[in-house]
Amino acid sequence: MIQERVFVNRSLRVAVVGAGPAGIYAADFLTKSGTEVDVDIFERMPAPFGLIRYGVAPDHPRIKGIVDALHRVLGKPGVRLFGNVHYGMDLKLDDLRQHYDAVVFATGAVDDRPLDIPGIHLDGSYGAANFVSWYDGNPHVARTWPLHAGSVAVIGAGNVALDIARVLAKSAEEMLSTEIPDNVFAGLLGSAVTDVHVFGRRGPAQAKFTPLELRELDHSSTFEVVVDPEDIEFDDGSMTAIRGSKQVDMVVKTLQEWAIRDRRPHRRRLHLHFFHSPVEVLGDNGVVTGLRTERTELTGDGNVRGTGRYHDWDVQAVYRAVGYLPSHLADLPFDHDAGVVPHESGRVLGIDDNQLEGVYVTGWVKRGPIGLIGHTKGCAAETINSLLTDAPTLPSAPHRHPGAIEDLLSARGIDHTTWNGWLRLDEHERGLGRERGRERIKVVEHEDMVRVSRG
Structure with a gap:
């Protein structure tokens, strides 16, 4: 449960890095807390939904139905989506702290956990993450397999x-009834x-x-x-x-x-x-x-x-599916043995276990790649409770105007996508599907996703 309304003598501005289930659940709990809050979600991909779009097998429409609930959160007043923004390259932690009172990292786990046996690096030996990314139409992997x-x-x-x-x-x-792209069907x-x-x-x-x-x-x-x-x-x-x-x-x-x-x-x-x-x-x-x-x-x-x-x-081929591994995030501590960001109830811990003020984690980067998507809700609730408890004492960000972050992205030449842009891409993909009697056909190329999203 999220705690009762927290008194803060200003509206709370929060950045969430990662627009998968973990990040969107965090935004949902913030907006339901009764505290006056504005949430901006930053996502590396031009489209939201993370694991649901790029980590769940395309023949799982039941699981992909979770998108409907996540969709409602992103459409809420007070929640903004900034897609096509790569944390660590386009924005750093200092940039976010200049514009937000708190930052929540929900970047998940996208790399394969290693399997240390002889021959694992032979040609024809593959990690699960790359194959899943291929059949889910991730724009950052090869088009053939x-x-x-x-x-x-x-x-x-x-x-x-x-x-x-x-x-x-x-x-x-049999897979043609799903949203797989043409290159995956051909493969x-x-x-x-x-x-x-x-x-x-x-x-x-x-x-x-x-x-x-x-x-x-x-x-x-x-x-x-x-x-x-x-x-x-x-x-x-x-x-x-x-x-x-x-x-x-x-x-x-x-x-x-x-x-x-x-x-x-x-x-x-x-x-x-x-x-x-x-x-x-x-x-x-x-x-x-x-x-x-x-x-x-x-x-x-x-x-x-x-x-x-x-x-x-x-x-003649070997696929290892022995677990995913979160990546080390720029400017954050990382426990390489456990594969997570050190934390206490979602509060990020730095040197000597001291809290990094106003910095939090949720999802797989917090607890490791364990549990089903539903477990992510409880994880997000714990982190947001910690954030709200800290909120009255968090320093106020110096550049609080909502337009300031847009000006920064524009000045750096970053063509970010928005929630309205996702709605355009969503309709475009559904239109491609309708032409062939299917629900949707994914757009795969990164540049095409940005182009359609930005109209």
Whole structure:
């Protein structure tokens, strides 16, 4: 819950860096606090919504429906959007402190967490973040993707791993009902994939994907989901997890059902493997030719240990989906081991754990890339409560006029986009979709997004 109205002898001016769910939820809590506040949201992309637009698989319309709620926040009086503004290049922390009483960073996590095994840097070994960015039409990645491998490995047992596996296994025609751009459809149409192998180091009861995400795999008519009955194994720790969580129980029951059902003939197959820990990406002449895994076994408490038994899988591409990693932000401290900005209840902590006055974090850059989008709300509420508690004692920014930041951006030659610009781009993309009987077709090129947004 957000605390009651805070008395401040002036209107509060707050900058939010990042227009994904974390940043927009922060703005929403500020506007609902009862405190007189103006919020400006700065976003590197010409369009808002961050993870929802560029990190969620395009065949997830249910999750993308969250955009409707975020849309209402950005359309509120007292909230302004400044897109196409790159923090750290176009604006620095000192610039924001000159114009705002408080700054909230909500920049998320866009890099892949490393996987330190031999061969991980071979040609044909990819990080999840780049592939997701490609199929979601992120303007900052290449327009083509190599899909010449017939057999593919995906390392990881979370929702992102399932997203990647599902997109690889589906037919291009099945994805055509989504908002994928033309270049992504063309790439998927030429895909040689017949088998996708997903590897989890531990067992079914320790998988990190959600029941709904798992069951969605079986909704496709273009590939078969295969589970090895030998991978359905539990120890005391596993049974405790199953009894203690309805979600774990649902995941386990689904996997058990799939393991014993009759095989169905399909041209493509998606295999879910458990108790396989990746130890090496195999290669020849610098190119991926396989993946070596070590069979693991349960230790009684839900953890696993290696058995010394190895298996070489004949795959020609490897995707690692072992987690995202926030990037170090200019002028802010960063804990490189944890991959987050040091903080206390959202208050950024500098040298000797002293608070950086008026500087806050929320979302994945605050707590790490964990939890679903819904968890971001509670995270934002905690940070905004801290900000509002501090508000009466925060120094007043010297350049408080709302037009001052626009003048600064103009003086630096930054063609920023606005909320009205997003509405133009939104309608343009929907128009492209209507021409082909689809809901939307994304504009991919950065310059085209800016051009359409600025009219």
